Amino acid sequence: MRPDPRERIDTRAVTVWRIAAAANALVPIVAAGVAVGLSLDELIPPWMALAIAGPLALLGIVMVLVVPKVRWMRWRYEVTGAEVYLLHGLWLRKRTLIPMTRVQHVDTKAGPLLRFFGLSSVTVATAAGEHEIPALSDAAADELRDRIAALARVTEDVV
Amino acid sequence: MWSEPRRAHPAGVAVLALRTTSALLGPVIALVFLVTSNVGVTGAGVGSLLTGLGLLAILPLGALLAWVQWRRFTFHIEGGALRVEQGLLVRKSTRLSPERIQSVDTRANIVFRILGLVAVDIHTAGRGQTPEVSISALTESEATDLISRLRPVKPTVSREAVQQVEGDTEATLLVSEAITGPRWTLSTTELATVAATSTGGVLALAAIGPVVGAILPVVLGSSDFDIGGAGAALTWFIAIGAVALALVSWVAGSIATALQYWDFAVARSDGEVRVEKGLFQRNARAVPLGRVQAVRLVEGPLRQMIGRVTIAVDSAGLAAGAEFGPTVLHPLLTAPDARRFCDLMVPGHGLPRLQPVPARARIRYMVRLAALPAAIALPVAILVPYGSLAFLVPLVFAVWALLVHADAAWGLSREVLAVRWRGLARTTALVRRPRIQSVSVTQHPLQRLAGLASVSVSVAASPTAAVFSLRHIEQDDAWRLLEWVSDGARIGADEGVGTANQSLGDRSADYADDAPGNL
Numbered sequence: 001m002r003p004d005p006r007e008r009i010d011t012r013a014v015t016v017w018r019i020a021a022a023a024n025a026l027v028p029i030v031a032a033g034v035a036v037g038l039s040l041d042e043l044i045p046p047w048m049a050l051a052i053a054g055p056l057a058l059l060g061i062v063m064v065l066v067v068p069k070v071r072w073m074r075w076r077y078e079v080t081g082a083e084v085y086l087l088h089g090l091w092l093r094k095r096t097l098i099p100m101t102r103v104q105h106v107d108t109k110a111g112p113l114l115r116f117f118g119l120s121s122v123t124v125a126t127a128a129g130e131h132e133i134p135a136l137s138d139a140a141a142d143e144l145r146d147r148i149a150a151l152a153r154v155t156e157d158v159v
Numbered sequence: 160m161w162s163e164p165r166r167a168h169p170a171g172v173a174v175l176a177l178r179t180t181s182a183l184l185g186p187v188i189a190l191v192f193l194v195t196s197n198v199g200v201t202g203a204g205v206g207s208l209l210t211g212l213g214l215l216a217i218l219p220l221g222a223l224l225a226w227v228q229w230r231r232f233t234f235h236i237e238g239g240a241l242r243v244e245q246g247l248l249v250r251k252s253t254r255l256s257p258e259r260i261q262s263v264d265t266r267a268n269i270v271f272r273i274l275g276l277v278a279v280d281i282h283t284a285g286r287g288q289t290p291e292v293s294i295s296a297l298t299e300s301e302a303t304d305l306i307s308r309l310r311p312v313k314p315t316v317s318r319e320a321v322q323q324v325e326g327d328t329e330a331t332l333l334v335s336e337a338i339t340g341p342r343w344t345l346s347t348t349e350l351a352t353v354a355a356t357s358t359g360g361v362l363a364l365a366a367i368g369p370v371v372g373a374i375l376p377v378v379l380g381s382s383d384f385d386i387g388g389a390g391a392a393l394t395w396f397i398a399i400g401a402v403a404l405a406l407v408s409w410v411a412g413s414i415a416t417a418l419q420y421w422d423f424a425v426a427r428s429d430g431e432v433r434v435e436k437g438l439f440q441r442n443a444r445a446v447p448l449g450r451v452q453a454v455r456l457v458e459g460p461l462r463q464m465i466g467r468v469t470i471a472v473d474s475a476g477l478a479a480g481a482e483f484g485p486t487v488l489h490p491l492l493t494a495p496d497a498r499r500f501c502d503l504m505v506p507g508h509g510l511p512r513l514q515p516v517p518a519r520a521r522i523r524y525m526v527r528l529a530a531l532p533a534a535i536a537l538p539v540a541i542l543v544p545y546g547s548l549a550f551l552v553p554l555v556f557a558v559w560a561l562l563v564h565a566d567a568a569w570g571l572s573r574e575v576l577a578v579r580w581r582g583l584a585r586t587t588a589l590v591r592r593p594r595i596q597s598v599s600v601t602q603h604p605l606q607r608l609a610g611l612a613s614v615s616v617s618v619a620a621s622p623t624a625a626v627f628s629l630r631h632i633e634q635d636d637a638w639r640l641l642e643w644v645s646d647g648a649r650i651g652a653d654e655g656v657g658t659a660n661q662s663l664g665d666r667s668a669d670y671a672d673d674a675p676g677n678l
């Protein structure tokens with residue numbers, strides 16, 4: 001088995017993902033709040049509120065605190081002269097290999113959230129779809145984009 | 160003939176007019192209805208009525224627009240490349256060099272056939288559903304001549320060179336460009352077989368099963384509950400009707416397929432494969448050999464039963480209406496014929512020795528496919544009289560899962576990857592290593608415990624990428640596949656000044672940087 005890719009993505013990715021997860025977790029949080037509120041008004045018994053709010057709160061904590069951290073830990077990438085090599089996934093570990101000769105273009109992208117943290121993602125496109133390396137520092141993303149573009153260009157001149 | 164800008168055949172005006180008018184028709188009719196809907200209701204509807212009629216007057220505008228479009232569309236050959244000028248408000252000028260052409264289609268409907276005309280669609284990669292250049296009408300001879308002039312210039316190779324490079328796949332691929340092979344056609348019996356075994360027909364026949372399955376418990380149950388003769392007769396009537404309907408749709412599907420494959424011919428000439436077929440709507444497509452991204456050997460259930468295989472190729476940048484997806488090169492070949500056919504038509508795609516997925520993966524295939532039907536069947540079995548018949552469904556899925564597992568296989572040779580899987584049909588995809596756009600190996604913890612992994616390989620195709628994947632192969636094999644692609648990537652990157660064969664093999668990747676040649 002080939003060794004894991006060497007590079008990690010930026011640590012601030014964890015924060016960005018936590019914010020995004022918190023936004024997604026709003027629904028369960030509100031549901032939990034409603035359950036607690038109902039029990040305070042004695043509309044439902046406290047045990048029921050606990051049964052509803054407990055798991056929801058746990059889910060929220062896992063989604064917001066645990067998952068982003070683990071996802072960051074499990075994201076690796078490596079770019080050599082010949083290929084782009086990615087490894088990610090919490091549960092389903094996915095190793096992807098893109099031959100440099102097949103790279104068509106490389107983009108850096110950043111939404112408002114990423115931009116606020118000075119981060120960008122790098123998108124590597126082939127004729128059969130795109131692959132994204134999320135959340136690198138702007139400088140690292142620019143450098144990586146230019147490096148891949150240069151490598152892809154070099155091989156492209158050859159063929 | 161082609162050096163001066165010229166227009167399409169005047170018949171093209173009619174084609175464009177039909178297209179624009181039909182595009183306008185829907186919205187206009189909707190608007191007219193909207194405007195005139197309260198005429199007569201509110202009493203004073205004359206204004207609305209006039210507006211409605213005014214809207215209808217837009218339709219002839221479509222024809223006028225078509226005429227202007229036709230006039231503005233000019234094309235000629237300039238320095239070996241096709242120059243096209245078009246556009247009414249937005250002027251568009253295209254320069255299309257032969258190297259960028261992925262395939263050329265000619266289409267002729269019944270009217271065009273009588274007039275001896277064809278429409279020509281030229282496809283490049285990465286254009287999604289629409290052809291890069293579409294010439295609305297040309298005479299057949301003009302079209303043939305134009306297409307022949309749009310072939311890339313090829314190096315000429317002597318007979319001795321052929322001898323020298325024997326054994327080297329890449330070089331043989333190049334040299335064999337010069338071959339002009341025999342035409343393959345379908346005899347009447349073969350055409351009938353193709354028609355009767357088409358996928359549509361199989362689906363229609365397969366549809367009978369569940370219908371009968373669904374009706375049967377009711378029929379049996381009816382005697383139990385004694386809803387009387389009339390009820391039972393009705394149920395039988397429905398059952399027989401459903402079977403008849405399925406048979407009719409099978410026959411209809413067969414006829415449609417027969418018309419589609421009427422007078423089928425495929426031939427190899429000058430480095431491209433040319434397929435022609437169709438009675439009323441006659442289509443021809445030329446796929447350059449260097450553009451083939453993957454070869455598929457498809458064995459539909461009925462065709463597999465009679466030992467026949469369909470050969471199709473994936474190529475990037477195809478589009479055009481119903482004919483998208485893999486291009487069928489031959490619908491009905493025996494295994495030995497298929498081998499000869501592939502050697503000639505799509506050289507360099509020899510079938511590697513296949514290796515089945517491990518036996519211990521069988522249970523995973525069965526759980527994935529049959530668990531959900533079983534979970535649904537359980538309450539049905541408990542709640543509905545004769546509901547235990549519902550278990551037939553998961554049983555069918557389980558048998559299907561066994562087949563899916565038994566057929567799942569893969570293989571590697573020096574330059575070719577084979578992936579075989581079954582949906583309804585059994586498909587074997589053959590991909591040359593330089594054609595692989597990316598490869599992925601996925602593994603979840605349970606798979607890791609079992610030493611299994613799933614793999615998938617992406618290839619450029621149209622309208623979207625083709626992904627060939629296989630679940631639960633030996634994890635060591637998955638790593639081997641990853642290394643094989645990685646080695647190929649290294650070779651690709653290290654390769655010195657491109658040899659001709661490399662450029663033949665890899666040109667398809669070049670469409671990368673130049674977007675469709677808009678100047």
